[in-house]
Amino acid sequence: AQRVTQPEKLLSVFKGAPVELKCNYSYSGSPELFWYVQYSRQRLQLLLRHISRESIKGFTADLNKGETSFHLKKPFAQEEDSAMYYCALMRGSQGNLIFGKGTKLSVKP
Amino acid sequence: GAVVSQHPSRVICKSGTSVKIECRSLDFQATTMFWYRQFPKKSLMLMATSNEGSKATYEQGVEKDKFLINHASLTLSTLTVTSAHPEDSSFYICSVRTSWDEQFFGPGTRLTVL
Numbered sequence: 324a325q326r327v328t329q330p331e332k333l334l335s336v337f338k339g340a341p342v343e344l345k346c347n348y349s350y351s352g353s354p355e356l357f358w359y360v361q362y363s364r365q366r367l368q369l370l371l372r373h374i375s376r377e378s379i380k381g382f383t384a385d386l387n388k389g390e391t392s393f394h395l396k397k398p399f400a401q402e403e404d405s406a407m408y409y410c411a412l413m414r415g416s417q418g419n420l421i422f423g424k425g426t427k428l429s430v431k432p
Numbered sequence: 433g434a435v436v437s438q439h440p441s442r443v444i445c446k447s448g449t450s451v452k453i454e455c456r457s458l459d460f461q462a463t464t465m466f467w468y469r470q471f472p473k474k475s476l477m478l479m480a481t482s483n484e485g486s487k488a489t490y491e492q493g494v495e496k497d498k499f500l501i502n503h504a505s506l507t508l509s510t511l512t513v514t515s516a517h518p519e520d521s522s523f524y525i526c527s528v529r530t531s532w533d534e535q536f537f538g539p540g541t542r543l544t545v546l
Contacts, residue, residue: 355533366525366538367525369433369534369536417489418464418529419478420466420535422476422477422478424474425474
């Protein structure tokens with residue numbers, strides 16, 4: 324079965340602390356994974372995708388096929404990082420996305 | 433990226449009426465758009481894939497006769513919720529798929545059925 328699991332509903336850290344948002348997936352093919360972010364009262368937007376290997380806003384994510392994970396990391400969290408983060412798996416030739424349930428990141432001052 | 437708009441941003445209707453939601457790709461010609469539904473404090477659930485000039489592909493469990501999708505042009509897809517009931521109240525979001533396999537999302541439409 325194709326599935327994306329984000330085990331944490333809420334993650335609360337202090338400013339400057341490291342952050343890791345967990346994402347595990349289940350997919351029989353070669354996975355293509357994304358992280359989307361939704362800031363308060365804004366639309367969902369792409370943060371990064373694994374094939375681009377970019378670091379966006381200080382966030383990185385490495386695909387680990389052995390552990391079927393795609394955790395999102397940032398060494399020093401900022402207050403403006405507070406948002407809802409969704410991990411997503413692209414399925415099929417039409418580019419359908421399967422989303423995890425999301426993790427709300429709260430960065431306290 | 434692609435700029436995506438939705439109209440209306442929120443709508444309130446009576447039970448039994450039909451509601452049409454528009455999704456427009458303002459600067460990109462989209463052959464593929466997607467419609468999602470988001471329940472409060474929950475994730476996005478893919479409802480259907482909207483293909484320009486052909487029938488939409490619905491996900492399992494989504495009633496195609498209730499959620500009518502039309503993608504008549506490369507810049508417009510519409511979702512019509514027919515004979516709406518209170519359980520259809522939700523946040524409906526569309527997205528545009530680009531040629532480089534990224535999706536750009538609309539701001540969403542809040543539907544409330546009384």
